Amino acid sequence: MADFKNMAKEILNCIGGVDNIKEMSHCMTRLRLNLKDDAKVKKNELEKIEGVMRVVVIGGQYQVVLGGIVDEVFAEASTLVGDTVDVNKEMIQENLDADVPKKSKFIENLIALLSGIVSPIIPAMLAAGFITALAKLAVLAGVSETNTTIQILSVAGDVLYGFFPIFIGWSAAKYFKANISITLMVVGLLVYPNFSAIFANATSVNFLGIPVTNVYYGSSILPAICSAYLISKCEFILRKILPNALRSIFVPFLSALIVIPLLIVVIGPIGVWGGELFANLFRSTYELSPVLAGAIIGGIWQILIIFGMHIAILGLVSAPNIAMYGRDMIIMTHAPSLICQITAGLAVALKAKDKKIKKNALTLSLTSFFSGNVIEPVMYGINLKYKKPFIAVCIGGAIGGAITGAAGAGTVAAVALSIYTFPVYLGAGFGGLMLGCVVGGLITFVLTYLMGIDEKENA
Structure with missing residues (x-):
């Protein structure tokens, strides 16, 4: 069993201690830290802590990617921090005055601001999505849509967007x-x-x-x-x-x-x-060509995840589309790219000769799949680490997204496509979405297997 308390202590030590923190929060997979002095951060040591997948710095904010254990680590870190940390209202202005190009820091701070505001709503979006999926699954099982229990569940799933x-x-x-x-x-x-x-x-x-x-x-x-x-x-x-x-x-x-x-x-x-x-x-872009839109979104979505931009886009585009039209057909074209991350990891597990790499790739791929396509474990643990698999993911995601866009698929909830949430993707274009996932996933698998990896890299 992981020692979350010790992990939290190590993270706090590597970022300069409690006194160096201005603000601490977390989203689904990342511990987010706004610091007073970046010079005190030991980034290389931070990334070597067992359980830390990657450290991303956006808009002056340090994002420690932890995956599914983020809640436990955040709880332990909060206990260690106590009442000594609060949000500094001057934090945004200080970031804007940093010695970096004006255009770059403005965009980074805007992304950080939007992501910081939308992130706390992600659990509600997930809850709404799963409630909607449950209602649709019950209808698939034969329960009438006029059943009042189903109607209540459907309305409960729509409250967030209303x-x-x-x-x-x-x-x-x-x-x-x-x-x-x-x-x-x-x-x-x-x-x-x-x-x-x-x-x-x-x-x-x-x-x-x-x-x-x-x-x-x-x-x-x-x-x-x-x-x-x-x-x-x-x-x-x-x-x-x-x-x-x-x-x-x-x-x-x-x-x-x-x-x-x-x-x-x-x-x-x-x-x-x-x-x-x-x-x-x-x-x-979607109205001009659903195929083009799907290819672009599917091809770059995993890159957007690295920089945390995906959360801002979900809040600005996907959720409003569902609120206004009852369905999002645009941003959801990224769905096959999630499957591509997993198939890339499986290809590494099959191709690698090192038993430790094989075991790690298989474990992280299955972890990402059964956690509801929370793909950070396999993305940071394998695909980005060895680079070539991630390139294959982007190619497969673009092809799968193009097929999904061409089919006119959509979702009624802003949740990742997974074995638990597929009912919210049912309807027009669902077959095309499944085809996009299969084709994109297979292409990613084949490309990853053919390109291989340097097993000595990041050893």
Whole structure:
């Protein structure tokens, strides 16, 4: 049994100790650390700790890839850290002032921000996906869709996407250290039926004479993020200028009063249009050619995972697509690339002569498969380590994604394709998706086997 407490101690020692941490969090597979002094980090020693698959640095944030044990390690690290670590609000500005190219650091910090806000919602996305899969599996087994139990499960699986801005608002409020209840109240306005009814019952809507644009906010995330940020700033300024006796009442009241008009008049519409602009980069490519879109997404998705960009894209494109259309047919074309990671690992297990490499490749491949296609174990433990298998994965993923795109496959939940979640992928194009997985996986297996690996590399 793994010694998670000792592992947490080793990680903290390698990153400069507890006093060097500004913020600590985690997502599904990574321990995320924002540090005060990067010079204190012993990155090579950190990567040698047993259980650590890889260390990725994005936007100044150290991401320690741990796979399925991240919850246990985070819990032990949290105990060791205690109350000494908090989120530093100046952290983002400090990153922006670092001695790196402006364009590079802006993109890195934007990715880190979006990923940091979307990551805490991933468990809810998984839960919603599995509930939806359970309902669809029951229907496949012969239970009627009119059965009220099935209807309740189906609705429960859709709740996340019906109130997606609120979930984003909660996470963004925690990220920016804004008052969570005030943020939820303000963001909740966007999806409140009575707010939408104002537009339905009036020829024109204005606030203090300023026109309010009628925009659908159900699938948006940027307005919620901007609202949480503004609320945090308003609270900070108001606490500075208001006397102590008035803060408890007037800080929340004035924060909401200031942000609500800005939200519905300026931030909301611009945020929705900005999110749509980003999503349309993917949608327009898909509309031009589903085959091309599938090949691009399937070919680069595993690279995006390395840099943590996949989480931001799931939040900005996949989840809003499901909220708006009930189905995502674009980003899900990456699904075959997950199978490709596993078949590449299996090819290494068959090809390798070293018994330790064979055993490791087989174990990590099966671990990734039975964990629901959480592919970090085999990706970092084998395919990236020996390089050539990862190249094969990208090629196989592109071919499998092209086939999936051509078939018009889709998913009703933003969860990875696996033996547990396949019901959410049922429907039009499912056969093409399966064909894409088989063809992409086989091509990856053959290419990996033919190219082989340098068994002395990273020994």
